[in-house]
Amino acid sequence: MKHFLSQPFTLIDNTKQKLILIGFCLVFGIIFINIFLPFNINLWEKDSGIQQFFRLSSFSFIAAIVIACSQFLVRKLLKINSFLLGGFLLWFFGEVIIISLILHLIYGNLTFPFWPEYLQSFRYTFFGTLIPYFSSILIIYMLQQKELNASVVSSKGTGLIGIPDENGVVKLSLLLSNILYIESADNYIAVYYLDVDQIKSILIRNTLKNIENIFTNSSLKRCHRSYIVNINMIKMVQKKSSKLYLHIKNTTTVIPVSRNYTTAFESIIPSVPK
Structure with missing residues (x-):
């Protein structure tokens, strides 16, 4: 319960x-x-x-x-x-x-x-x-x-998902498994993803809140007012002074988990340090 x-x-x-x-x-x-x-x-x-x-x-x-x-x-x-x-x-x-x-x-x-x-x-x-x-x-x-x-463009052969802008127009289609994290950038979001072995990003006019609501049942989870992360791309969860920090695979990026989302992340990722 x-x-x-x-x-x-x-x-x-x-x-x-x-x-x-x-x-x-x-x-x-x-x-x-x-x-x-x-x-x-x-x-x-x-x-x-x-x-x-x-x-x-x-x-x-x-x-x-x-x-x-x-x-x-x-x-x-x-x-x-x-x-x-x-x-x-x-x-x-x-x-x-x-x-x-x-x-x-x-x-x-x-x-x-x-x-x-x-x-x-x-x-x-x-x-x-x-x-x-x-x-x-x-x-x-x-x-x-x-x-x-x-918004999600999928097929049996590719399994692509679509990242839409604020009007619902898909601006980027890619494998969910290639998305690293999404960062808020004023009235835009910056989508960070893997292209072969390179890390790339693209700006799309939308809000994290809209993206969070669209992909509620996916591995994309809100962890901070400025970040959504792909929980399958987390290589390490670190706890410092009661705060959680997420280390993202293939990068040196460390993303904080805000207090409002800490409990949710502890339930999403059972291995989160208590």
């Missing part, structure tokens, strides 16, 4: 993915709550028609605003670029806690004891948020796989 929860979770890391999450939760929530009226929510107030529509829809708007603040503002303030799976699940529960608290303060009966009323609000919010939230995660995953299939 610990190993499972320590797996990297990168499905809501870039702006597009976050907007899909927020937008889907908002639209799905408005449609679902007004059509199916869960928990007899239409009977909570004596209203009808357009007034009831706006009241019910406000639940979804509040949830979407909280998720937007959580994903864009709080994560930025806390400098959380990526989650591990366990951290993502805890973050989701935290969002539900805040949403349910706000809804309770606005719509709850504050004359009743707080905890029984709040726990009921949390239960309604949890089940009301669970389906759209994780449905959007599934949609993001499917879009990511579609992007991967469009």
